[in-house]
Amino acid sequence: MGYRGKVVEQERARQLRAEAWTLADIAAELGVSKSSVSLWVRDVAFTPRPRRTGRRRAPNKLQVAKAAEIERLRREGAERIGRLSEREFLVAGLALYAGEGAKTDGALKFANSDPRMIDFYCRWLRRFVDVDESRLRVWLYLHEGLDLDTAVAFWSALTQIPPEQFGKPYRAVPDPSIRRTKHPLGCASVSFSSVRAHRQVLGLMDALLTCDLSIPG
Secondary structure, X not given: OXXXXXXXXXXXXXXXXXXXXXXXXXXHHHOOOHHHHHHHOOOOOOOOOOOOOOOOOOOOHHHHHHHHHHHHHHHHHHHHHOOOOHHHHHHHHHHHHHHHEOOOOOEEEEEEOXXXXXXXXXXXXXXXXXXXXXXXXXXXXXXXXXXXXXXXHHHHHHHOOOHHHEOOOEEEOOOOOOOXXXXXXXXXXXXXXXXXXXXXXXXHHHHHHOOOOOOOO
């Protein structure tokens, strides 16, 4: 279950740019070309960090050890999860919905600012629910001053839901006490209106949360 194109890299690039990373540093971090990064972040406000005098200090032993441990655990995690079976995919999506999905009767709704979460949910929804694509809707929560057209294009490409099925966005007033927003593309909420589908998912979710948790062996 890969991601569509490089939408995850684009989102991460925009987040790093908003945190004052240089184009070269972002390209190195994501393993992409500097020209691609430049295109992705062209509309993100950038305030260069003050230059430090003298040579840049090399990471200390604790920083090196931390980075090595994080990378090792990421590799171990990927090996341990591997490729999901049909049943594992179903259960993983149910657990995700149990934590983040709407429980009010009438529609399946899931909101998150992490593109990976939204991508996983949309794939899961289309796999296990009889979805009428024309009834899918997306609403965005986006701070004033951020590019709405860019955000709509990004989430539309990720969810495969056309822009004309996006509802009126909620434009939040930026908090002046926060220097930069963490989510330059906002938070997306994906909704599918269907009483039957919602009750079906809640039934599966209830079965998951009340199942026998005894581990064989």
